[in-house]
Amino acid sequence: MGYPGTLPTINKEAVRHVLRVGTALGGNLADFTEFDRKNYFYPDIPKGYQISQYKYPLVTGGELSGVKITRIHLEEDTAKSSHEGGDFSLVDFNRAGVPLMELVTEPVIHDAETAGNFARELQLLLQYLEAGDANMEKGEMRVEANISISDSDIFGTKVEVKNLNSFKS
Numbered sequence: 001m002g003y004p005g006t007l008p009t010i011n012k013e014a015v016r017h018v019l020r021v022g023t024a025l026g027g028n029l030a031d032f033t034e035f036d037r038k039n040y041f042y043p044d045i046p047k048g049y050q051i052s053q054y055k056y057p058l059v060t061g062g063e064l065s066g067v068k069i070t071r072i073h074l075e076e077d078t079a080k081s082s083h084e085g086g087d088f089s090l091v092d093f094n095r096a097g098v099p100l101m102e103l104v105t106e107p108v109i110h111d112a113e114t115a116g117n118f119a120r121e122l123q124l125l126l127q128y129l130e131a132g133d134a135n136m137e138k139g140e141m142r143v144e145a146n147i148s149i150s151d152s153d154i155f156g157t158k159v160e161v162k163n164l165n166s167f168k169s
Contacts (some may be wrong), residue, residue: 002047008035014074014099015058017131021101022059022072024125030058035074043091044079051076052102065121067114068106075100080139095139101131107148107155116167119143136165 022029033056037049052075059072077100082090103122109115123141126134134141143164150156 008051008076011074011099014101017129018058018072018074018101020129021103021125021131022062024129025059025062025064025069025072027059027062027069027072030056030060032056033058038075042078043089044081044096046079046093046096050078064125065114065118067118068108070104070106072101072103075102107146115143115145120167136167139165 019029033053035051036054038052038054039049041048053073057071057073060070062069062072077095077098079096080092080094082092084090105118109118123134123136126132126141132140136142145161145164146158147161148155148158
């Protein structure tokens with residue numbers, strides 16, 4: 001939460017999980033990595049920035065179920081915002097700052113069936129490698145879909161659907 005005098009420290013077990021997943025997907029493991037600050041204000045990031053990897057992720061490349069992987073990196077999870085109606089929102093900081101593995105694919109998924117199959121295979125892989133329980137309903141695995149609808153090879157306007165928490169979604 002950005003308390004004065006606190007410094008981030010790397011979670012070695014989280015790094016091991018990312019490298020195991022990257023190896024299983026045939027990705028390239030980095031011999032150098034660094035973390036960056038993503039600066040933005042949102043209620044789930046009270047300190048105004050998120051520690052993440054972008055330029056030098058732990059893993060680049062790889063493939064799962066015919067879907068090419070761009071990168072796999074670590075970042076800190078944010079708090080959980082709940083909008084339950086009324087004139088207010090609730091923010092639960094219990095998971096803020098916990099390591100989060102983010103896997104980014106190339107824009108090669110063209111239908112919901114492929115997306116669902118990919119996410120199911122990823123869930124099974126994470127469970128098999130003991131990198132996490134990957135229970136979507138408990139928030140242990142979340143999917144964010146970037147959708148661009150087009151009738152040609154040129155991408156349309158991108159819309160991001162955040163935090164899908166079930167395969168039904």
